Amino acid sequence: MTGFPILSIMLLVPALAAVACLFLPAQTARWTALAATLVDLALGVVLWTSFDVGGAQWQFQEYSPVFGSFAWALGIDGYALLLIALSVFLMPICIGASWVAIEKRVSEYMAAFLFTEVLMIGTFAAQDIFLFYIFFEAGLIPMFLIIGIWGGANRIYASYKFFLYTLLGSLLMFIAMLYMSITAGTTSIPALMAYDFPADVQTWLWLAFFASFAVKMPMWPVHTWLPDAHVQAPTAGSVILAGVLLKLGGYGFLRFSLPMFPEASSSLFWLVFGLSAVAVIYTSLVALVQSDMKKLIAYSSVAHMAIVTIGLFAFNAQGIEGAMMVMLGHGLVSGALFLCVGVIYDRLHTREISRYGGLAINMPRYALLFLLFTMASIGLPGTSNFVGELLALMGTYQVSTTIALLCTTGIILGAAYMLYLYRRVVFGEIKSEEVRAMSDLSGRELWLLAPIAAVVLWMGVYPESFLAPMRKDTQILLARLDRAKPAGDSLPTKGKGIVPAAHAETTAHGSAH
């Protein structure tokens, strides 16, 4: 696609606004940030509506060489489109969530957020492996600052932990990228996606990428940075962390590990399955005993992300598309849940679950929206997460019934910890005068949560809008993975096929709609 360089402009708008914010007073910076993110949202809508579903794999491509083979190469497929859409959708909401909660260094804060947006869109749109790396890793910096400067009491420890974990993985990935670009003689991601590395090399490269993506995901046992980061981050930081940054790992698996190293993915899928199954049960049980709201939701995120990883490595359409749907759904729902926590944190300044209770009495609108997101989080049909979880687990079942069983226990444990949370916060009697004095959602808060609620229901009732853009990409990916597809453990044999006379009639009626 030539002509209007929409992707570059989507990067440029928040970048310019970010620089401008640094020199503006607080209130102007707020409005600038909001305007810039809304412009990007509008551009995102244009991007989606002009995306040719079922057309070329790569669209809106831009290419300008920088030096050597390194190039400013942008372009998106369906997966990237959906994740960019998620990012630009959540960004104005994050700015809105920080409107009054952030009081110090507002201009810098807004700039940090806008830079985050640039880097996230860049990560999803990059078509050069080093351009990707720069966006991918640089995304750490504004997030590091957001946690470290505007975070809670223990913010230094949390930001340090966050940085240490993610840096370790990315160094190995960088070495792997150097090797790949030299061996294949190209830095173009689409070219590398079609390049066949020898199987033994694939394993090492796969592991190097895995080190980075597993941390970003995060997968058990390298998940412990997430609860701390969430707890210390300001509300909007948590939203963007859960909503978009956690999707980078899944996107990485989808963009690099699977298409570039099919054989390695196939021989190591058991590793992903094993870690994911442990994660679902382990982190769900840990979530059950949390007394801090944000920590509880953070642990639940780890469990949800495990569903993403098993889905991705199921090597079938349901698994992969389900994983993408879980990513999108989780991005919205956990983002919304963090907003819900933020709403009451702003009023009472504590995340202790036991301090609340009875909010349904004085905050009925809040109770309703919180209920919707709670139900979406536990995958109630009719909400976004159900479609994703159903497909991902269904895909997994075709590979391993045992792992599917273990991971499906997440629907029981998830219901237990989320409903237990909801009960303690919203139901029961009001226990203190401070809680009684809490007011229901303000207009601003309603405007933050209502759009997410609408999309959550849209994704749950008519997910076709979201499945259609990635259908072709899934086909291409599966065609590439087909040669390495692991056999499932079900292997049903054919029945005897004898239809007893007594049933013949039933059958005839049954099939006549």
Place this chain on the structure above:
Amino acid sequence: MHSILFIVFLPLVAAIVAGFANKSFGATLPKAITTGALFVACALSWPIFLSFVLGDAQASVTPVLHFIQSGTFDVNWALRVDALTSVMLVVITSVSALVHLYSWGYMSEDPDQPRFFAYLSLFTFAMLMLVTADNLIQMFFGWEGVGLASYLLIGFWFRKPSANAAAIKAFVVNRVGDLGFMLGIFGTYLVFDTVSIPAILAAAPGMAGSTIGFLGYRFDTMTVLCLLLFVGAMGKSAQLGLHTWLPDAMEGPTPVSALIHAATMVTAGVFMVCRLSPMFEASPTALGFVTFIGAATCLFAATVGTTQTDIKRVIAYSTCSQLGYMFFAAGVGAYGAAMFHLFTHAFFKALLFLGAGSVIHAMHHEQDMRFYGGLRKSIPVTFVAMLLGTLAITGVGIYGIGGFAGYHSKDAIIEVSWAAGSPVASMTGVFAALLTSFYSWRLMFLTFWGTPRWAASEHIQHALHDAHGHDDHHAEAHHGADHHGADHHGDAAHEDAGHAPAVESRGFNEIPTGTGGYHPHESPLPMLIPLIVLSIGAVAAGFAFFHQFIEPDAGEHFWKGSIAFDEHLMHAMHEVPLLVKLSATIVMLTGLLIAWAAYIRSPDFPAKFADTFQPLYRFLLRKWYFDELYHFLFVRPAFAIGRVLWHRGDEGTIDRFGPNGSAWLVQVGSRAAARLQTGYVYTYAFVMLIGLTAAVTWAIAG
């Protein structure tokens, strides 16, 4: 446009309107909208059912919207209407409409009525989506939707800790069943490459003899699929093992118990087994398991029902037991009989629950039957309605002539299971019928006969004191909601699931008698009309429709293949020995006699009996210790393991050797390095930058 669209979506629209309107326009508008929508849906449903009864209707599928497509997995929202659906349609819309109407009276003092009515309509919508499903995914949507509504309604009085606990318990226990259902769906898709119900049912008979790998072992394919799906049915229909949520669900308002936890939602499991009956027919092992679980539940729940003193709990266990009947009927292959009992049970059990609600209403929210007695003269309409319900559930009828609803359906189950070669199930059913008759009459005798024991009730005392200080305690309760918050938050909120009575507690005969000057009032008209209408159902639903449901020729004509209807079995049902046919009537009379002897003639007998058989009595009173066992096996370990994993796992191991460990290493290392280095951050950063640039250049240029 097919009328089914209105039947299904009117309740949804009504729920949304009522929910968002909430209290903005007063309580009457949401109540009128939801109730009106349900009566319209009901009026549209009966013609559909009757056209199937008359035999001139054909099955139809009305497409609504594309749902999910991923690979070969393709699902649409669609509304299927066939004979099986039509039965469920009339059950759901009729009972729901009547319960809506009943709630005008029952909930009149509650400040949150719009929310209550919105939930009721939402439930009805989800239930209708379940029964009109043309594929397993939509069925699961309805399945979970009714679970949500059930959760919300059990916890409707959200200020009460016990209601919240019961709501969570209901949802989580149901999720255990849903785990099975989901795996069943996955397996079904894997085997059949579709989740469309007609397509699966067409292919199922051909799968006999196929094997499949599951959890590392190989099993018969259809057995695995059916058992997984049946686990879902066990959860929703509160079968033995996953039944523990149902008695606690009585924390919800009584109309909810009548609609959701008696007439409709809990029968969804039975509906699912019947809907998928050709699948189950392909696996004798699975059917054997269904029969076993059904019969075991039937017996278990009936035994527990004999000892409970809370009126709603008795009826709850009765429901559990009756669901057992339906399952073992399905297990022996008599799906028509299972659906027939589902149909009649919906009327008489809703009647009993609403009747109980009327008694509770009259007795100022006292639920313990030990504090009732002699009520038949005070609330005659309720009494007659409950009496008709009891006659229906105990199966009163005369051989060769006919009888109340339960006579036709329950006797059919006992006979057909004998004919199908399951005498053990059949005799279990007979014994459970004895217990049914006993606990049903026990309920009637304790409530309506004997001398009043009202004065000893705290609730009655409360009412009497209220009446002293204020002319109208209703008005007081209403204003109280504003002033005292919880204390008087609608008197109905005092309702609960009945606390597990202490073993040492008094028998009814030891309660001092006396009215204390309390005058129970008959319920208002909105509550009495549903009782009267349902009474007609309890009397007539059996003989009016038994031809269509269970007779060989009429049945085949009616069901039109929507269930696996076995004509030969239904013929054989009539060939069973006369003693089997009469057994249900004999035990019904025996149970009545025992109850009469124990609760009317010599009222000190139950206490003596309980004393003599203390361990057995305690075992039954404690509901076979299921709650205690599960708490010990699952709930406590889950929290304990969670704490261990958090403190010992995350903090004690991963963090200790991970980030904190490396931090320690860095500190030690940097102390050594500091001697060589300048110690300024920017020098390090500069060195790193140079290194990085060099690496990138080397990679790209090379």
